[in-house]
Amino acid sequence: MTRALFGPDPLLARLSARVPGMMYACVLEADGRLHMPYVSDSVQRLYGLAPDTVRQDARLLLQRVHPHDLPALADAARHSARTGAPWHGRFRVHSDDGHWRWHEGQSQVERQTDGSAVWYGYIDDVTERLDHAELSQRLQRLQAAHQGLAGSLQRLAHELATPLVAVIGLVQLLLQHGELLARHIRERLERVLGAGQHMQTLVRDLGDLGALEGGHLAVHCAPLDLAAAAHEAHGLMQAVAVQRQLVLTVHTEGPCWVLADALRLRQVLLNLLGNAFKFTPAGGQVRLQLSAGASHATLAVHDSGPGMDAAQLAQLFVPFARLGAERRGIEGSGLGLALCRGLVEAMGGRIGVQSAPGQGTTLVVDLPRTLPPGVADASAGDAATAAPALNPPDRSPAPPAAAPLPAAHPPARPAQRAPA
Incomplete structure (x- = not known):
């Protein structure tokens, strides 16, 4: 193999210096010797070897x-x-930092007449690309498993709900004639009724959480x-606050008009108040405080309970996380706040928390503001009436006036969860 074929080429040197990988010409001689008459300087970075070597x-x-x-x-x-077919390979190389x-x-x-073969090619480090592809595949598998779990939660909730309704209904029917029953019965x-209603709430939350996920x-x-x-x-x-010897106030x-789902907002507020009641000792206070900004309104639920540390706050919205409440005999499933966050985000809002040990806890719901229905209709009607006046009155006829827009009642949309 003549060396003239692989003599120095300034243009090739400039090109190879600007590509991330290693360009090379590799010769397998007829006697089995393997050498590279040309190899770019990137061989030093990829293999820790000098080009001349x-x-x-x-x-x-x-x-x-x-x-x-x-x-x-x-x-x-x-x-x-x-065969003269192109060569392709993917392989592991031991780097200078000790990793593969x-x-x-x-x-x-190109096969030569003297029996040798010359490969003209390119090699690059693809570790990061393969890691990214592997992570993407794992993420896809996790998402598929997540969807399967969400569907399983919904099916489980549906299967449990029907017999629970029957049991609760039967107990309520028996209690309607309580005067005929012995006191201990x-x-x-x-x-049984209290336990059944608690389980019914848990089943409902499971179903809603599965639907959200x-x-x-x-x-x-x-x-x-x-x-x-x-x-x-x-x-x-x-009434629940009085029973628990708590002072409940609203300010x-x-x-203050916002865009929200009335049913889901009620579910969120009752969940937040119920959660505050659980962690506030008798004689404590729970306060609902509304404040309105230019584009958003904030409703805060503040309690005078023991507060939480940083580790507890990090787990606050994780499903089934009890944060040590089970050790204090506090009832619950750990689903309520996770469900609240999903519902608030599904309504286009945000939920946050402020707490510190010994300073109580404040859960804050932030929702987008809007105009009242009547004002929105009037504004839409005024805009529609004013629209034809923008056209010149003497040439083409004015377009027909648009009908007033109805109050904002958008169709149902599936809930979407945002990144925590």
């Missing part, structure tokens, strides 16, 4: 290749030399007075 003996590169990958490389090279890196190369072969039935929960957002919703929640939970400054 590799030009004399290319087998030094093979000493860096993982032993398990060598047989496949040799077979591919022999097949390429015999993935390299990938490809080349075209009536007390046991009341405990699977993106199947329908949310109907429309203009809603957040102040009225806060007062409604206060009224619904006042608003007149109507």
